[in-house]
């Protein structure tokens with residue numbers, strides 16, 4: 001990660017910008033964009049474009065409503081059965097709705113050519129990964145929030161518990177980190193929309209399983225020893241996927 | 256390694272192979288600081304591939320590329336900070352306004368926050384889009400998008416401009432506006448490589464013309480040594496193609 005001092009210079013005149021006297025390497029480094037600023041700029045741009053067009057979030061929310069309706073109609077469950085299935089419904093819906101966003105996020109950049117513009121910027125490729133990932137994460141969290149409210153009402157189970165919100169956050173981070181990395185691999189492929197779910201599913205399985213287990217045990221009000229290992233597993237999976245995305249994005253995003 | 260300050264782009268024995276298809280086969284090219292080089296060549300001769308390698312968007316198969324003293328691909332980030340790129344695609348976000356697009360790239364290129372807005376307004380004025388700054392790019396004509404693409408490319412005041420067929424899809428008026436703009440931009444001491452199929456335009460703007468054919472620079476001369484009327488025949492001779500212009 002690069003941490004540079006605050007920018008103080010305006011863009012250097014064209015004729016002096018490109019030489020590399022031995023002493024100027026620090027100055028050149030200063031012209032590179034600090035890591036977290038690049039991350040923020042990219043995530044903010046995605047958010048802004050989405051607020052403008054609402055292309056993704058509309059279809060994701062609609063999909064979420066439909067799925068929950070289908071589940072609640074198909075599973076005419078008694079109170080106890082609802083307790084045990086609600087976590088599964090929650091996570092399956094998060095994953096499939098999230099997939100809609102993940103499969104479009106980089107693909108749209110590629111189709112417009114703006115992916116090249118991002119790759120041409122003097123930023124760390126890891127920053128590009130985090131920027132796109134945070135954008136995706138925000139959309140998934142919106143979906144998760146809608147779901148928590150919707151399922152609380154329809155399944156008559158209180159889902160808005162702090163611990164469960166933590167599980168949702170960790171699960172969403174792992175899912176979007178893996179998804180952003182893998183979508184950068186499939187973005188150059190021909191059948192990428194079909195390809196992404198197929199390769200992403202097995203990869204996020206550890207996240208999915210530990211998220212469902214942690215959610216279920218928390219909802220059933222079981223003691224700490226029952227849910228803590230799942231939460232830890234989830235956190236470990238997050239760290240692995242974030243590190244993999246940061247380290248590998250450079251290699252997979254280029255053609 | 257010592258750096259010759261007046262050699263901005265230095266390409267040695269560059270090869271690029273896609274699968275079994277050798278596109279560049281040991282290409283050598285030097286471009287001194289401040290020169291405008293027009294790169295001609297038939298479709299598929301590898302002009303875009305060469306510019307993508309210079310922009311660190313593609314990795315060379317072998318050979319060395321040095322830009323402003325920085326080595327590719329190992330010092331790609333430093334190279335990128337000095338490059339402005341215009342391609343046939345505008346590289347912009349259609350759902351954002353011109354201003355939002357440029358502000359985003361200003362942040363990506365780490366322009367100082369306090370002068371960012373002023374710089375965006377300045378380049379929008381230069382390309383004649385200040386009045387449309389608040390309109391989303393979707394509503395722009397092809398010519399306006401291309402002008403905005405140029406605004407984006409010069410936003411961070413790069414020392415080097417890479418222009419890949421910037422005239423693609425422009426009508427007469429838009430092309431004339433682009434002519435003026437490129438002429439201005441080129442007189443600011445920038446090093447420019449432009450690819451085009453328009454021999455007349457390419458000649459008029461350039462200091463030097465090179466022709467890429469069969470993976471190498473097959474012809475290379477300063478414009479003052481070239482008779483513009485003979486250029487089509489010359490081009491046809493070098494590439495083995497039939498030109499209509």
Ligand SMILES: Nc1ncnc2c1ncn2[C@@H]1O[C@H](COP(=O)(O)OP(=O)(O)O)[C@@H](O)[C@H]1O
Pocket residue numbers: 255273276278296297298299300301302303304305
């Ligand atoms: N990403 C790629 N994968 C495989 N082949 C490619 C790729 N990009 C370009 N090529 C091939 O390289 C050759 C040169 O293409 P290009 O550089 O676009 O030529 P030009 O810009 O001069 O028309 C073409 O034969 C093209 O098919």
Ligand SMILES: [Mg+2]
Pocket residue numbers: 302303304419420
């Ligand atoms: Mg081309």
